[in-house]
Each structure stands twice: as structure tokens, then as C-alpha cells.
Amino acid sequence: METAVALSKCEQYDKEQIKTLLQQHFHSLDLEPEFFSGKYVVLKPNLLSRREPEKAVTTHPAVVLAVIELLISYGARVTVAESPAGLYTENALREAYKASGFMEEAKKAGAEFNYDVTSRDVPAPNGVACKGFHIITPICEADIVLNLCKLKTHSLTKMTNGVKNLFGTVPGGEKVEMHARFSNSGVFAQMLLDLCETICAAKPVITVCDAILAMEGEGPGTGTPRKLNALLTSKSPYALDLACCQLIGFGNTVEMIELEKKRGLCPANPGELNIIGTPLEELAVRDFKEPKSQKLPTLIKLIPSFLKPRPVINREVCVGCGQCKRSCPANTITMEKNKAFIHKKNCIRCFCCQELCPYKAVDIKRSFIFEKIMK
Ligand code: SF4
Ligand code: SF4
Structure with missing residues (x-):
């Protein structure tokens, strides 16, 4: 090795x-x-x-x-x-x-x-x-x-x-x-x-x-x-x-x-x-920030997926370029009124859309219940 x-x-x-x-x-x-x-x-x-x-x-x-x-x-x-x-x-x-x-x-x-x-x-x-x-x-x-x-x-x-x-x-x-x-x-x-x-x-x-x-x-x-x-x-x-x-x-x-x-x-x-x-x-540094999607203690990872962090489009920032739609493996993004829209039911939370949006228009949203559990 x-x-x-x-x-x-x-x-x-x-x-x-x-x-x-x-x-x-x-x-x-x-x-x-x-x-x-x-x-x-x-x-x-x-x-x-x-x-x-x-x-x-x-x-x-x-x-x-x-x-x-x-x-x-x-x-x-x-x-x-x-x-x-x-x-x-x-x-x-x-x-x-x-x-x-x-x-x-x-x-x-x-x-x-x-x-x-x-x-x-x-x-x-x-x-x-x-x-x-x-x-x-x-x-x-x-x-x-x-x-x-x-x-x-x-x-x-x-x-x-x-x-x-x-x-x-x-x-x-x-x-x-x-x-x-x-x-x-x-x-x-x-x-x-x-x-x-x-x-x-x-x-x-x-x-x-x-x-x-x-x-x-x-x-x-x-x-x-x-x-x-x-x-x-x-x-x-x-x-x-x-x-x-x-x-x-x-x-x-x-x-x-x-x-x-x-x-x-x-x-x-x-x-x-x-x-x-x-x-x-x-x-070495000790305060390198993790992505929000990863700040999950092991037990929290056991909660149902619908409660876990998911991507949401910031419509104020989205310019409708379609890059996220083309990159979505679950094919669950559509363009509506020239803005991206995520149909969350089929989202597999791969975060490709967040990774590839050139305009930082994809945020990670954590539900209220999730935040409570985290606390
Ligand atoms: S890649 Fe970003 S800016 Fe382009 S359509 Fe998707 S969310 Fe909007
Ligand atoms: S997280 Fe993955 S599956 Fe969900 S909308 Fe974004 S690219 Fe599609």
C-alpha cells in the first residue's frame, strides 16, 4: 500500500x-x-x-x-x-x-x-x-x-x-x-x-x-x-x-x-x-465548515427521508438557464415561468442541482421538525 x-x-x-x-x-x-x-x-x-x-x-x-x-x-x-x-x-x-x-x-x-x-x-x-x-x-x-x-x-x-x-x-x-x-x-x-x-x-x-x-x-x-x-x-x-x-x-x-x-x-x-x-x-485546521446536508449525527440519519434536508430553488436568484434540469438524475426538475421547479416527491437528494447551478440559486432546506430533532 x-x-x-x-x-x-x-x-x-x-x-x-x-x-x-x-x-x-x-x-x-x-x-x-x-x-x-x-x-x-x-x-x-x-x-x-x-x-x-x-x-x-x-x-x-x-x-x-x-x-x-x-x-x-x-x-x-x-x-x-x-x-x-x-x-x-x-x-x-x-x-x-x-x-x-x-x-x-x-x-x-x-x-x-x-x-x-x-x-x-x-x-x-x-x-x-x-x-x-x-x-x-x-x-x-x-x-x-x-x-x-x-x-x-x-x-x-x-x-x-x-x-x-x-x-x-x-x-x-x-x-x-x-x-x-x-x-x-x-x-x-x-x-x-x-x-x-x-x-x-x-x-x-x-x-x-x-x-x-x-x-x-x-x-x-x-x-x-x-x-x-x-x-x-x-x-x-x-x-x-x-x-x-x-x-x-x-x-x-x-x-x-x-x-x-x-x-x-x-x-x-x-x-x-x-x-x-x-x-x-x-x-491543519479545526473549523473547516461542512456542507449543511452532511451535518447529521448518525442517529439523525435514521429519520425518514422526507424530513431530511432537500434542495429548494431560490426563485429570486434563478435565471432559468436549465443547467439543473439537464443534470437531475431523477428527472424531477421542470422549468416553470422560466424558473426551475423541483418536484420533491421524486428527488433522490443527490444535490447535483446545487452542485451545478452556476448562480447559487439552489439552497438546502431543513424542515422545522428536522431542526427540532437536531436541537
Ligand atoms: S441551474 Fe440554477 S439558475 Fe439555472 S435554472 Fe437551475 S436553479 Fe435556475
Ligand atoms: S437533489 Fe438530485 S434528484 Fe433532487 S432535484 Fe436536485 S438533482 Fe434532482
């Missing part, structure tokens, strides 16, 4: 400084230039939706560019590939890359961008929840995957980082179907681990985490940016996620990480991680 995680204090998005730190990380993890030289490296950033870098929704351009320039200087052929929410078409990819804030500079540095919208069937015979995936072609063809994630809270999985970032290797709209198929948060987490294990079994997956400016509260799309000043790298997305979980003080409360421990993918005790560089305690 890989337990090494390189961690550095990094207080600003200075590309040259980040490049120097990543060089040190790679060296400390035995990822010397020869490892990358002549290889086809596919870089998978988090480009969830079109947002400015200071909103902390997407991997910061300075981090992406630092990785690209470093890998190209090592002699790698680098392609950026992402499958953002919504349609997986050449036009949608062009828009996502254009909005990323790093496209022009990355091209100048010699990186390519993926426009191939095909995918391949990849079996996962040992999968616990899922026995096979469609995975976008560039990830299947890569010699090495550079998993470039952003540390954020998540309304369904509580935290999104290295493992969850690889969900973006499933083509566009199929992600919506998978939310419907694996609607329970525990089963969804098992599916994410099946996917991550499938990719990691096929090729090296190096995970770099941008936690310089993380996101707390109502992540992954509408939370609050939170300075953490941390940059991490690992050959294991599981070890890296476990380290990040400790960094934000979530302890043993993230279901997906507890499942990773049970599968033997990361140490059961975070003390067994081999943190190289800055001690974790130096950057």
Missing part, C-alpha cells in the same frame, strides 16, 4: 514557486524526469463549471500550468482532458477549456487539448458496486494519468478530491445516469472507488492537489473559498485524500475514506501516512 504524500506550504498562486515545489514533490516520491520522459501524460483537472479561479471551484490555472510546464520540461507529451457536467461534445469541451483560464498559455507551453468525445468499455470484474465503466478515450490511451484535483466539500460525499476527481473520466451525461443508479451515498462512494481502482490498476495515477485555496461549506459549486495554503502530491489518490481529510479536520467522518480503509487502499490509521515535507499539523 502506498502511504507517501508530499506536502508543502504554499501561500499564493505563483506558477514558478508551485513548479519548484512540485519538482521537490516528484523527486521525493521517486518520480524523476525519466519516469515521464517520452510518455503520453493525460492531465485531468477539475473544471466543474465556468467560474473565476478565486471562487475555488476549479483547479487554479497557476497549478495546471506549473504541472504542464514541468512535465513538458521532463520530455512528456501532455494532453489536457476533462469531461465536465452536461453534454460531452466537442463544443462543450471547447467552452470548458476556454473558460479554464489556462488554455492559451498551456498551448504555448506545448500542451494539447482533447476533443475526442469517444469512450471505451472498461470492465471492473472486482467492482463492489459497479462491474464496468465507460471511460473517456484519452484516459484509456494515456501512459500516465495526472489527476489534478481541488480540495472542496461536497454535499453528497462530504469531501471531493483525488478519488472523486476521477468521476470526471466518465463521459458527460452518463454521470447523471450513474447518480440515479447509485443514488444512496454509500453505494455511490463504492462506485467511485470501483472506478478509481479500475483506472489505477491499468496505469500510474499521480495525484496533485490544489489546496492553496480550498472550498468549505456548500461545496463543490457554491461553497466559500478558504485559504489552506497546502499543495500535495501522491502516487496514491487514497493516501492523498486521507491526508486532506486530516488537514480539514474531518477525521473519520467521510464515508468514502472509511470504505477505502476497509478495502485496504489506505492506512486505517492516518498516523501511518508518510507525510514528506511540511508536517500536516502545521497546516
Whole structure:
């Protein structure tokens, strides 16, 4: 089991400084230039939706560019590939890359961008929840995957980082179907681990985490940016996620990480991680805000689902763009008078609508009885 995680204090998005730190990380993890030289490296950033870098929704351009320039200087052929929410078409990819804030500079540095919208069937015979995936072609063809994630809270999985970032290797709209198929948060987490294990079994997956400016509260799309000043790298997305979980003080409360421990993918005790560089305690925080949907003590999770937090549309803020409707796996959002409307009966509380609304128009509502029980 890989337990090494390189961690550095990094207080600003200075590309040259980040490049120097990543060089040190790679060296400390035995990822010397020869490892990358002549290889086809596919870089998978988090480009969830079109947002400015200071909103902390997407991997910061300075981090992406630092990785690209470093890998190209090592002699790698680098392609950026992402499958953002919504349609997986050449036009949608062009828009996502254009909005990323790093496209022009990355091209100048010699990186390519993926426009191939095909995918391949990849079996996962040992999968616990899922026995096979469609995975976008560039990830299947890569010699090495550079998993470039952003540390954020998540309304369904509580935290999104290295493992969850690889969900973006499933083509566009199929992600919506998978939310419907694996609607329970525990089963969804098992599916994410099946996917991550499938990719990691096929090729090296190096995970770099941008936690310089993380996101707390109502992540992954509408939370609050939170300075953490941390940059991490690992050959294991599981070890890296476990380290990040400790960094934000979530302890043993993230279901997906507890499942990773049970599968033997990361140490059961975070003390067994081999943190190289800055001690974790130096950057750890204790007041990182959870998403409202997750602040549920175990007993409260037993109450009927109709009493649990659910998404509601703020009609004052909704602009009727329809993004939530297109992303709803339960197909339970309609547009009425150019505003989104959630038919709550069929809602499976996956919070995709909240995650993907670009205008922060989806709130999480807790019922009066629920609030009383919580008190
Ligand atoms: S709730 Fe958000 S995503 Fe849905 S239509 Fe309104 S603005 Fe668009
Ligand atoms: S309304 Fe929102 S939370 Fe409910 S199923 Fe649709 S996307 Fe998921």
C-alpha cells in the first residue's frame, strides 16, 4: 500500500514557486524526469463549471500550468482532458477549456487539448458496486494519468478530491445516469472507488492537489473559498485524500475514506501516512465548515427521508438557464415561468442541482421538525 504524500506550504498562486515545489514533490516520491520522459501524460483537472479561479471551484490555472510546464520540461507529451457536467461534445469541451483560464498559455507551453468525445468499455470484474465503466478515450490511451484535483466539500460525499476527481473520466451525461443508479451515498462512494481502482490498476495515477485555496461549506459549486495554503502530491489518490481529510479536520467522518480503509487502499490509521515535507499539523485546521446536508449525527440519519434536508430553488436568484434540469438524475426538475421547479416527491437528494447551478440559486432546506430533532 502506498502511504507517501508530499506536502508543502504554499501561500499564493505563483506558477514558478508551485513548479519548484512540485519538482521537490516528484523527486521525493521517486518520480524523476525519466519516469515521464517520452510518455503520453493525460492531465485531468477539475473544471466543474465556468467560474473565476478565486471562487475555488476549479483547479487554479497557476497549478495546471506549473504541472504542464514541468512535465513538458521532463520530455512528456501532455494532453489536457476533462469531461465536465452536461453534454460531452466537442463544443462543450471547447467552452470548458476556454473558460479554464489556462488554455492559451498551456498551448504555448506545448500542451494539447482533447476533443475526442469517444469512450471505451472498461470492465471492473472486482467492482463492489459497479462491474464496468465507460471511460473517456484519452484516459484509456494515456501512459500516465495526472489527476489534478481541488480540495472542496461536497454535499453528497462530504469531501471531493483525488478519488472523486476521477468521476470526471466518465463521459458527460452518463454521470447523471450513474447518480440515479447509485443514488444512496454509500453505494455511490463504492462506485467511485470501483472506478478509481479500475483506472489505477491499468496505469500510474499521480495525484496533485490544489489546496492553496480550498472550498468549505456548500461545496463543490457554491461553497466559500478558504485559504489552506497546502499543495500535495501522491502516487496514491487514497493516501492523498486521507491526508486532506486530516488537514480539514474531518477525521473519520467521510464515508468514502472509511470504505477505502476497509478495502485496504489506505492506512486505517492516518498516523501511518508518510507525510514528506511540511508536517500536516502545521497546516491543519479545526473549523473547516461542512456542507449543511452532511451535518447529521448518525442517529439523525435514521429519520425518514422526507424530513431530511432537500434542495429548494431560490426563485429570486434563478435565471432559468436549465443547467439543473439537464443534470437531475431523477428527472424531477421542470422549468416553470422560466424558473426551475423541483418536484420533491421524486428527488433522490443527490444535490447535483446545487452542485451545478452556476448562480447559487439552489439552497438546502431543513424542515422545522428536522431542526427540532437536531436541537
Ligand atoms: S436553479 Fe440554477 S441551474 Fe437551475 S435554472 Fe435556475 S439558475 Fe439555472
Ligand atoms: S432535484 Fe436536485 S437533489 Fe433532487 S434528484 Fe434532482 S438533482 Fe438530485
